[in-house]
Amino acid sequence: MSVLPLVFTSGWASGINAYAVVLLLGIFGATGLTDEVPESLQRTDVLIVAGVLFLCEAVADKIPYVDSVWDSVHTVIRPVAGAVVAALLAGESGSIPELAAGAVGGSTALLSHFVKAGTRMAINTSPEPFSNIAMSTAEDLGVAGIITFAMFNPQAAAIIAAVLLVLGLVILGFLAHSIRRFLRRRAQRREERRLAAAGTRRVPPY
Numbered sequence: 001m002s003v004l005p006l007v008f009t010s011g012w013a014s015g016i017n018a019y020a021v022v023l024l025l026g027i028f029g030a031t032g033l034t035d036e037v038p039e040s041l042q043r044t045d046v047l048i049v050a051g052v053l054f055l056c057e058a059v060a061d062k063i064p065y066v067d068s069v070w071d072s073v074h075t076v077i078r079p080v081a082g083a084v085v086a087a088l089l090a091g092e093s094g095s096i097p098e099l100a101a102g103a104v105g106g107s108t109a110l111l112s113h114f115v116k117a118g119t120r121m122a123i124n125t126s127p128e129p130f131s132n133i134a135m136s137t138a139e140d141l142g143v144a145g146i147i148t149f150a151m152f153n154p155q156a157a158a159i160i161a162a163v164l165l166v167l168g169l170v171i172l173g174f175l176a177h178s179i180r181r182f183l184r185r186r187a188q189r190r191e192e193r194r195l196a197a198a199g200t201r202r203v204p205p206y
Contacts, residue, residue: 003101005158006036007086009150011105012161013143014082015112017061018074019054020140021085023047024147034151038088061136064124071117082109108165115168122175 013021026047029037040046060070086105090098116139123131142164150157 003036003089003091003154004104005154006150007089007101007105008108009146009154009157009161010085010089011082011108012112012165013147014085014105015078015109015114016116016139017054017057017143018078018081018085018109019050019057020143021147022081023050023054024144025085026050028148028151036089036151038091040088041085058136058140061139062129062133064129064132067120067132067136068117068124071113071120075113075117078113079106079110082106108161112165112168115165115172118172118175119168 010021010025022041025037026041026043028034029039029042030047057070061067083102083106087098087102089105090101120132120135123135146157146161149160
């Protein structure tokens with residue numbers, strides 16, 4: 001499938017910000033920069049809804065803990081959006097290529113969503129809000145950059161998306177291991193303090 005690189009890239013980006021993907025693809029198609037975007041994504045109502053939801057995400061995604069709630073809600077939305085966009089890019093309704101594209105886009109979106117949501121949960125342990133703002137801005141710029149690049153060089157964009165996905169999964173695994181180790185140590189320290197306090201109370205007075 002010649003459209004597979006664009007399908008993979010849009011799936012990865014949808015897992016991070018599905019509304020930005022729909023909005024950008026629709027704009028690129030409507031302005032004639034590419035003929036790969038189906039007309040259904042270029043409709044005015046689709047662009048307006050995607051634009052409004054993108055603005056909502058742009059705000060919610062930069063507020064500590066609100067971003068994690070937003071991510072939880074989008075655990076289903078982003079993979080579904082990735083699958084739908086991928087299927088539309090593949091065309092030929094009901095065909096095997098369309099179903100395969102939907103599977104690729106949806107699964108890739110799900111993986112990148114897990115990376116995004118897990119990373120944000122780790123960042124939310126920081127007491128200051130600036131790391132959330134910086135990460136959210138970097139994600140928005142990354143999605144815009146890679147989707148734009150995919151319009152002109154889909155193969156290279158897909159390679160970049162694949163590398164970012166693998167790196168994200170590795171980092172997520174490291175963060176999960178570090179968080180589990182931190183929680184075990186904290187539980188151990190609490191247990192030690194509890195035992196020490198219990199031992200002190202059992203010491204008979206002089």
